[in-house]
Amino acid sequence: MKAGIVGLPNVGKSTLFNCLSNAKAQSANFPFCTIEPNVGVVNVPDPRIAKLEELVKPERVVMATVDIVDIAGLVKGASKGEGLGNQFLGNIRECNAIIHVLRCFDNDNIVHVDGNVNPIRDKETIDIELQLKDLETVEKRLEKTNRSAKTGNKEAIAEKDLLDRIREALLSAKSARTVQPKNQDEEALMEDFQLITTKPVLYVCNVDEGSAATGNAYVDQVREMVKDENAEVIVLAVGTEADITELETYEERQMFLEDLGLTEPGASVLIRAAYKLLKQQTYFTAGVKEVRAWTITIGDTAPQAAGVIHTDFEKGFIRAEVIAYDDYVSFGTEAKVKEAGKLRVEGKEYIVKDGDVMHFRFNV
Numbered sequence: 001m002k003a004g005i006v007g008l009p010n011v012g013k014s015t016l017f018n019c020l021s022n023a024k025a026q027s028a029n030f031p032f033c034t035i036e037p038n039v040g041v042v043n044v045p046d047p048r049i050a051k052l053e054e055l056v057k058p059e060r061v062v063m064a065t066v067d068i069v070d071i072a073g074l075v076k077g078a079s080k081g082e083g084l085g086n087q088f089l090g091n092i093r094e095c096n097a098i099i100h101v102l103r104c105f106d107n108d109n110i111v112h113v114d115g116n117v118n119p120i121r122d123k124e125t126i127d128i129e130l131q132l133k134d135l136e137t138v139e140k141r142l143e144k145t146n147r148s149a150k151t152g153n154k155e156a157i158a159e160k161d162l163l164d165r166i167r168e169a170l171l172s173a174k175s176a177r178t179v180q181p182k183n184q185d186e187e188a189l190m191e192d193f194q195l196i197t198t199k200p201v202l203y204v205c206n207v208d209e210g211s212a213a214t215g216n217a218y219v220d221q222v223r224e225m226v227k228d229e230n231a232e233v234i235v236l237a238v239g240t241e242a243d244i245t246e247l248e249t250y251e252e253r254q255m256f257l258e259d260l261g262l263t264e265p266g267a268s269v270l271i272r273a274a275y276k277l278l279k280q281q282t283y284f285t286a287g288v289k290e291v292r293a294w295t296i297t298i299g300d301t302a303p304q305a306a307g308v309i310h311t312d313f314e315k316g317f318i319r320a321e322v323i324a325y326d327d328y329v330s331f332g333t334e335a336k337v338k339e340a341g342k343l344r345v346e347g348k349e350y351i352v353k354d355g356d357v358m359h360f361r362f363n364v
Helices: 013-021 047-056 085-093 119-150 154-171 184-193 217-225 238-246 250-260 266-277 302-309 311-315 325-331 334-339
Strands: 002-006 038-043 060-062 065-070 097-103 201-206 232-236 280-286 290-297 317-323 344-346 357-362
Touching: 002 013, 002 085, 013 038, 013 065, 013 238, 013 266, 047 280, 047 290, 047 325, 065 266, 085 119, 097 119, 097 266, 119 154, 119 184, 119 217, 154 184, 201 217, 201 266, 217 232, 232 266, 238 250, 238 266, 290 302, 302 311, 302 317, 302 357, 311 317, 311 357, 317 325, 325 334
Parallel strands: 002 065, 002 097, 060 290, 097 201, 201 232, 280 357
Antiparallel strands: 038 065, 280 290, 317 344, 317 357
16 A cells, blocks of 8 residues: 655655655755655554553564655646656556645745745646546546447446546546445446546645744645545645754654654654555554564454465454453553453454454464
8 A cells, every 4th residue: 555745846745755764765956856756665653562562572563664655746737748747647546545745835945836835726736637637537438338328238327427427526626536426336436447536635734844833824725725625634844854854863853843842743643644544554463572563454354454464364264362452551461451351352253443452363
């Protein structure tokens, strides 16, 4: 599962990517600095795993991760191949969610591709290009579906109805994600279409250092514009975050954050939000050899969660022994949890909850 960082050239995408991944992607003051997408595997900050480490004292700890992709900047006309349009659109199609960076700061030393700072215009520029590309995809599919629908094919008629609604939304400058599926069949079709504007989106307002804690007028404009999109908005001083990552000690970083009025790096907030955006959650295994966070999709059953460790665990699943995270922390050890009767045995239908501490019994 990958989240792609998108935005116009020179809005801070590569600097943000460097903060998140500690990979030194090239970032500079000119358009199209990023050409080939950079991919970073980023640890998901989670205080629960630190607490489990403290209780269990394992030989090693493995955190959950999320893949972040830094994609080339997009310009007006990308849907027709302008700039790096075709490459950009291909890269973002391969991602599962979008982190959309908007420039929300003034700085005459950093050029803006359109000459002045206007995050609303910038957002609309990218939205329109993505919508135009999706419109092209929908109209091609409609050509084929219309022929089948005319023969009375019920599946084609249902597909045509959905495609027509999506087309109408796109022509109205609305993203495909605004079209609500009527049933599970339409949900499956939406996935099958693989439209770019159905991907969930997180907006990152890149602000100056003084606005890191409170935001600014530009941020207020963005919040107002996206209020009906069911999308999260995060405020981040990307340049300042880059400075924080360069500090050598934890104490220095914390002092810097306190001066800004922050309790933790904005990058940590963003990574957790991206993890949630991808509909991911965590369960833990905890033993003296290893405490580990395992990534699963929200709604996964116990056998599916077991399969993340090894496919044999899912194939031969017998049962799961489950301890709620809060119970593990409250009682301190697995043995005390058992004594208190708080260890549960769950079967194949169990839906795993975020933070469950689990052991699996299987037989192949």
